[in-house]
Amino acid sequence: MSTIQDYPSRLSDPSTRKMETFSYLPEMNDDQIRKQVEWIVKNGWNPGIEHTEPEHARDYYWYMWKLPMFGETEVDAILAELEACHKANPSNHVRLLGYDNFTQSQGANMVVYRGKMV
Template identity: 60%
Template sequence: MADFQDYKQTVKYETFSYLPSLTADQTRQQIQYIVSQGWNPAIEHVEPSRSHKYYWFMWKLPMFGEQSVDRILSELEACHREYPNHHVRLIGYDNYTQSQGTSFVVYRA
């Protein structure tokens, strides 16, 4: 039984938080996937202490029909500059299923 290790509990957020952090290119690829699926990107942010207890704050309105990966990245960066001590996540809303197609944290505080 000495081969077993204790699970170290750490706070995890969204889909990719159990993996190593995404590189800039991998983040760009995920945004391109959101756009290629026809999903509407939306950006949210929250203080780390509130991330599991409350709703996240929306950064502007969802970017309905946005096709530019660079524009989405620039909005993510603008949100991070405005709230440097907040987590910032990107959500891809699927109009067809009326649900989130994907969601992941881009910047951690």
Template identity: 40%
Template structure:
């Protein structure tokens, strides 16, 4: 079967090569493809328009100092979020039908302690944070989440606290961000 398919594909090419009169009569002149040329795709004018010109001082936010500070979660490189900023993020989470959940941890980052190495199941200590109460099923207001964050911070002042958003249909964590660092 494979040889029949191969011969049917090769036959028209060999027929055309065998009769040069038929090739010259039916073919048209086509220039061979020579590849993409950057000069035709990207003109110098387009490059100057898309390049960033930042000659003057611009109002920018100072980011979190990375020296001696590992990156923990989304927004962890920014200065600490205010309650209003946290509430806006939680409101967005609720609008997206995500279930807020609060977690805390003394380390605040994933560490590979007691890691079994290559060929293991992938388990290691320090991968999971402790859940503060149950996920907030039915939560409709960010003030409920802010109250729980405050309770968690009061109960565990030496812990990192984060808010996660779970999708109940996909049963996965969709988003998460740091809301408190230890005192």
């Protein structure tokens, strides 16, 4: 049997905090982010973009960037909105959501850009 590794994530140390499953992996490059967006579109989910200050990521609701992109199927348009949100809020975490109409819930949720703790 293999040994399970403990990940030293602590609330007292902001640099170790993790936001979701992907945050335990190395940071995604542009191609990997594109593949995640393509997967959301392929599943027919509606993309949404949210952002928040790193110090409030676990305590508050995230701010919605515009409205969810209902019915958007252009991957480049979604990537452009992610970039626009990041440029407008460079110190904030920016996450991509995929809303599943069938289950009426989030089918995907990942932090694409990480803000820096001040």
